[in-house]
Amino acid sequence: MKVLVADGVSPKAVDILQGDFDVVVKDKLPAEELLKIIPEFDGIIVRSASKVTKEVISKAAKLKVIGRAGVGTDNIDITAATERGIIVLNAPEGNTIAATEHTMAMMLSMSRMIPIANETLHKGEWNRKKYVGVELRGKTLGIIGLGRIGSGVAKRAMAFDMNIIAYDPYLNEDRAQALGVKTGSLGDVIKNADFITVHMPLTPQTKDMLNKDNIAQMKKGVRLVNCARGGIINEADLAAALKSGQVAAAAIDVFTSEPLSPDNPLASAPNIVLTPHLGASTVEAQIGVAIDASHGVAAALKGEPVSTAVNMAPVSAETMGKIRPYLALSERLGCTVQSLSDGPIQSLTVQYNGEIADIDTKMMTIAVIKGMLNPILQTAVNYVNAPSMAKQRNIKIQEIKNKDVANFANLITVTLKTPTGEQSVQGTLFGTEGRIVAINQHRVDVDPHARILICPHINRPGMIGLVGSLLAKYNINISGMQVGKTSIAGTSIMVLTIDDDITQDIIDQVSKIDGIFDAKLVNFYTI
Ligand SMILES: NC(=O)C1=CN([C@@H]2O[C@H](COP(=O)(O)OP(=O)(O)OC[C@H]3O[C@@H](n4cnc5c(N)ncnc54)[C@H](O)[C@@H]3O)[C@@H](O)[C@H]2O)C=CC1
Numbered sequence: 176m177k178v179l180v181a182d183g184v185s186p187k188a189v190d191i192l193q194g195d196f197d198v199v200v201k202d203k204l205p206a207e208e209l210l211k212i213i214p215e216f217d218g219i220i221v222r223s224a225s226k227v228t229k230e231v232i233s234k235a236a237k238l239k240v241i242g243r244a245g246v247g248t249d250n251i252d253i254t255a256a257t258e259r260g261i262i263v264l265n266a267p268e269g270n271t272i273a274a275t276e277h278t279m280a281m282m283l284s285m286s287r288m289i290p291i292a293n294e295t296l297h298k299g300e301w302n303r304k305k306y307v308g309v310e311l312r313g314k315t316l317g318i319i320g321l322g323r324i325g326s327g328v329a330k331r332a333m334a335f336d337m338n339i340i341a342y343d344p345y346l347n348e349d350r351a352q353a354l355g356v357k358t359g360s361l362g363d364v365i366k367n368a369d370f371i372t373v374h375m376p377l378t379p380q381t382k383d384m385l386n387k388d389n390i391a392q393m394k395k396g397v398r399l400v401n402c403a404r405g406g407i408i409n410e411a412d413l414a415a416a417l418k419s420g421q422v423a424a425a426a427i428d429v430f431t432s433e434p435l436s437p438d439n440p441l442a443s444a445p446n447i448v449l450t451p452h453l454g455a456s457t458v459e460a461q462i463g464v465a466i467d468a469s470h471g472v473a474a475a476l477k478g479e480p481v482s483t484a485v486n487m488a489p490v491s492a493e494t495m496g497k498i499r500p501y502l503a504l505s506e507r508l509g510c511t512v513q514s515l516s517d518g519p520i521q522s523l524t525v526q527y528n529g530e531i532a533d534i535d536t537k538m539m540t541i542a543v544i545k546g547m548l549n550p551i552l553q554t555a556v557n558y559v560n561a562p563s564m565a566k567q568r569n570i571k572i573q574e575i576k577n578k579d580v581a582n583f584a585n586l587i588t589v590t591l592k593t594p595t596g597e598q599s600v601q602g603t604l605f606g607t608e609g610r611i612v613a614i615n616q617h618r619v620d621v622d623p624h625a626r627i628l629i630c631p632h633i634n635r636p637g638m639i640g641l642v643g644s645l646l647a648k649y650n651i652n653i654s655g656m657q658v659g660k661t662s663i664a665g666t667s668i669m670v671l672t673i674d675d676d677i678t679q680d681i682i683d684q685v686s687k688i689d690g691i692f693d694a695k696l697v698n699f700y701t702i
């Protein structure tokens with residue numbers, strides 16, 4: 176598989192990916208070139224320069240994953256990617272410190288006029304009277320958006336003896352208390368702050384959040400910082416307020432259109448410190464995001480779940496640690512139950528018993544769906560599109576959780592209904608090894624790998640020999656064998672692990688052996 180590493184993402188990404196993938200590096204990637212080459216690639220990693228638009232995605236015939244080496248995914252059309260089942264992931268933590276420190280640097284540069292003082296001194300001007308700044312100490316800092324970066328700024332600003340007031344409508348009050356930050360409404364921030372810094376994504380709600388109307392209500396001489404996304408502070412309104420003196424100074428790292436055009440009103444506004452989107456530009460951050468994004472891309476291309484995917488239900492690192500060992504098993508249970516069934520799938524029920532009933536099992540259920548649909552659909556089913564593929568096919572999905580356990584500490588029971596009946600498979604982990612422990616109530620102990628042939632049969636001597644001889648006739652090697660540990664109403668089940676490919680004709684011959692009720696192949700290579 177081929178991965179494109181664009182936009183000058185750190186070479187660390189190449190180090191991580193090149194063992195498993197064919198990696199192409201394009202530090203500069205004009206939009207036309209991206210459109211031309213994207214059909215070749217299975218994965219791409221970008222920073223903010225490359226725009227992965229709907230048009231790019233429509234041409235990306237093989238693309239399975241888009242990795243963003245950074246936080247903001249506003250340069251990626253996530254809706255278009257999701258419709259195509261393409262995983263979009265980001266690297267949300269690697270550049271937090273860099274953006275936090277950049278915000279502090281911008282606040283200090285702006286309040287002490289360091290850039291202009293530096294520039295004029297280089298020109299030979301020794302001007303100590305003109306560049307008298309203001310202190311941070313004792314000032315009120317309004318933080319809008321108290322996420323990773325906003326919280327980091329709050330902590331550092333407290334060390335500068337600033338009073339903090341934060342506005343974040345989605346923030347849990349406990350979190351604000353833990354940070355020791357006073358919260359208030361947007362109006363409180365607007366009216367009381369001497370400095371305001373914004374740290375949220377650009378969304379329809381946050382676009383132009385600071386504008387001429389509320390800038391007019393701010394304290395005269397307020398200072399504004401934007402190291403989040405261009406457009407959260409309306410650029411024309413800010414430029415006008417800098418000219419009028421309502422805003423004493425501003426420090427801006429991000430713009431509505433990048434690179435900054437000379438026509439942008441901020442380019443010629445007074446008392447403004449500008450940086451060319453440098454928030455994440457530290458050696459450490461670029462290594463951090465490259466490592467995180469490339470591990471995510473590698474996992475996605477190997478069909479493994481990705482905890483930083485932004486177009487899938489988010490899963491915390493802690494939950495991921497707990498569910499990871501169950502994911503391969505869940506997929507295999509889905510594949511097995513589907514292979515045992517005949518006819519259109521009506522419903523799938525996944526029941527979790529034991530301690531796993533206490534954790535967020537959404538992703539495990541998605542893994543079951545993935546395993547169930549991949550063998551029967553042309554379109555590759557992954558963690559992003561599995562739920563919508565099931566919905567499109569009107570398959571009713573149900574999750575049941577029950578802490579009660581009988582023979583196993585944890586048990587997953589997958590039941591699938593079709594018009595011809597119901598099939599059920601149970602699995603658990605022995606250590607970290609997944610095992611199928613029951614098939615339609617027959618107790619077994621099967622390592623679900625390669626291909627397995629499942630044959631319910633009359634419980635009488637000689638049945639195994641009959642199947643074994645038929646397979647031997649076709650030179651098919653049996654590498655593992657299990658017979659149901661219990662007999663139900665005179666029937667049992669045999670499960671044969673087979674290394675070689677097997678044709679439907681041979682399977683049909685097995686199913687016609689006297690005493691064999693059915694023969695179903697589960698091919699784990701199809702998931
Ligand atoms: N300049 C640069 O190079 C960098 C910029 N960024 C940008 O900084 C921003 C913040 O990043 P993180 O702190 O990592 O994100 P985060 O997701 O940890 O925090 C965002 C916060 O914004 C809050 N929020 C969302 N809508 C809001 C609204 N309408 N009003 C107030 N608060 C709202 C959320 O509740 C959340 O707490 C993002 O836009 C990101 O793209 C991030 C890294 C580098």
Ligand SMILES: O=C(O)CCC(=O)C(=O)O
Pocket residue numbers: 222223244245246247248270452454455456
């Ligand atoms: O990749 C970059 O340099 C930009 C970082 C950024 O804006 C983000 O992570 O949201």
